[in-house]
Amino acid sequence: MLRLGLRPQPRSVCRALAVLLFAAGSLSFAAESRLADAAEKSEHATIRTLLKQHADVNAPQADGMTALHWAAYRDDLETARLLMKAGANVKAENRYGVMALSMACVNGNSELVELLLGAGADPNTALRGGETVLMTASRTGRIGPIKALLARGADANAKEKDHQTALMWAAAEGHTEVVELLLKAGADFRTPLPDSGFTPFFFAAREGRIDVAKALLKAGVDVNDTMQPRKPTGKGPRKGTSALILAVENGHFELALALLEAGADPNDQRSGFTALHALSWVRKPNRGDGDDGDPSPIGSGNLSSLQFVKELVKHGA
Template sequence: MPRASRNVGLGLVVAAMLTGLVHGAGPAPVADAAMARNREAVKALLKSGADVNAAQGDGMTALHWAARAGDLELAQMLLYAGANVKATTRLGAYTPLMMAADQGHAPVIAALLAGGADAKAANSLGTTPLMLASASGNPQAVTTIVENGGELAAREKTFGQTPLMFAASNNRVEAVKALIKAGADLEATSKVNNVGNLSGPQQEFLAQASGSGNQAGGNGTGRSGQVVATGSGQAPPNAQGQAQGGGGGGRGGFGGRPGVERPFFYNELIGYQGGHTALILAARSGYADVVKTLVAAGAGVNHISAGDRTSAMLIAAINGHFDLARWLLDQGADPNAASENGVTALYASLNVTWAPRALYPQPRAFNQQQITYLDFMKALLAKGADPNARLTKKVWYSEYNFDLAGVDEVGATPFWRAAFAGDVPAMQLLIDHGADPNISTMKPAGRRPLGDVGAARESKDVSGLEPVPMGGPGIPPLQAAAGVGFGEGFAANSHIHSPAGFLPGIRFIVEQTGADVNAVDHEGNTALHHAAARGDVDSILYLVSKGADVKKVNREGQTVADMANGPVQRVQPWPEALMLLEKLGSKNSNKCVSC
């Protein structure tokens, strides 16, 4: 369209709008014109006597729209006409100042404050203009509000976060600097929330709403699990407690308690959240510049969150920000800091590197680092990190809330986690620094249902093996390396292991650590059982060559051949492995579940 024609068309549209607005086409014509950034229409409406404070359906006035757009001239026009600087929206109770602060429009902020706007006012969520300005990142907006009474220590209602936390968690370096200069408290912490403190009906509703994955440590779809809770639906007292030593305390404060009947929900495993400083929030997201700014200003690198007892370095490691975690380590961060579930930076670096396949996209910051996880582990070990630190509770985020493997890692060490991934370089590194390759996980309370339908397990132990008490040895590293979980759930759908395959890890543990190839886990499975469940002929032949007994029977009565013959739904038989095992002398009970 030629420019002249386009201008004529635009003029007609504007004229029509002006005509409609002047004659009151809507309940809030001034607000409608301001929303369209049409100053001439606003001016004409005001001259005709239109109400400058008339609000649209959601409570937005003309001044709200001018503030949101950062239109200083329009805002000044409205203020001159008597616009109410304290008007609030019907949804959220936002004032015009909050709208301007949210967008970081410093000149409009100054005009509104000069016109009587309240710098301390909060919306329905307790969010103040200073918090919004901090999140916007404009240091001038921050400074202007602070100089006019904005409170540095104010907290919003939901998480109890301060303006500094808003800036830090949004990677607003300049806003962080402005807040620090103004005197913001670097060690202020957010609210601590007990995520597990829900009623029984609330928890049951969550389980039904999710369909799967809401209960912890369970079968192939995560509908149920090893960790059990009281029949009332409430988490038992001291649910966030620690395990009792190396093998006697059971389920890290969850299992082994009277009256336990069902698995814990994920919210119960999470326990407490929050208590974060601005530094911890920035470290969680890997915002290096913000972290360095806060540390330079005096933020404590070893401040532990009051929620799950996590430090800045640890939360960076959990999320795969190895470069930042290494920097924090060099600033004096404690290499042995452990969260309330026992996760240390050593374990976390392995856990995020070998995180399972997720059912929906997940952050993969560890793929974008300058240093590798092994580099970070070396630095931790050089600083004295304990290679034998053990988990005290199932890690709720290990499988992104969908526990397809169904493996309970309570009691696991970094070496065990490396074995589970078949990570030979990591296992060697840990052994070189004193790792004990013989530490198993701890036996959980109860028995995990099988398959995706939560089938009950045979309660009668037909193996003749000595019973293992709760808290006793669970899964040895060799079984972890051999593929624990593949024959009891859907680990094959999610488990991530070394690209080199399973055999190198199995071979390393057998030949370098002297592991007993006939040792059993708490379910009575040998490494051969787990290799058979994956149909891994090479690993079967290797284990047999090292003396593995093909006639071993687990507590369920399953032979090694049975594990290769569709032991659970959707896990199909492995004909080649099955024929090999039968030839080697393992009995096929012909109990294929998936056939």
């Protein structure tokens, strides 16, 4: 170049070198992540071959997903066993801070959860937002993983970033057996969320989970307890809202009747109006868009609003 009277261009040389290094690194990364790639596709024969060739069992893909992550994600117990026998790290995190145990709890495979726990996975493993594996399992409703986690010391009262607990998740989703199991493990059913005032009981009332509500009442919940939100919003429940009002507002008339039969006060108006007022609001005609035009809730159960009015009157409204 110098003999031709041309000067070298440092930037061009650097760019070319960077491209070459990136390409070499990419090829190296691809080669190292072959086991994870095979696990992603559930290619069992390839996985066995690579393990026999002593491929790095913990080599991640670009996003941090290891072969064990993919085995848990795919609910692939066979591959998980092979990988852990080869020394897979059960505490490896992907780019988003997710471990294999969290993925296994989403699927609810109790054998896989127990396998990971037995290999040293932390029963209090949590996502970056604070959702623990017990919360994940409680949300999905699979009882086996929950029993395994509790037996290994999972904290039944752990809270995520919004202060929600595993019991709140289970109550809202209507997983009665999970609720009962968590209650036996000492889960707190009284402490409300600091801002909204929701407890597991109020979540059950809002979602129409009649069996969960009954389980919580049996555990000692006061049927006439009210919500005390610290930061009430226009669309959220008002201060003084009872489970009865919450159930009626959401069209869960069978649950509302069960609450009446459990001793709920039909004339309680600490929220500013009674259950009968709430019912008349729920049944009002739609009026277009805006606050006055919200459609009636879909609700749950087979009890009609007219039948519920009769029950309200029968109970002293």
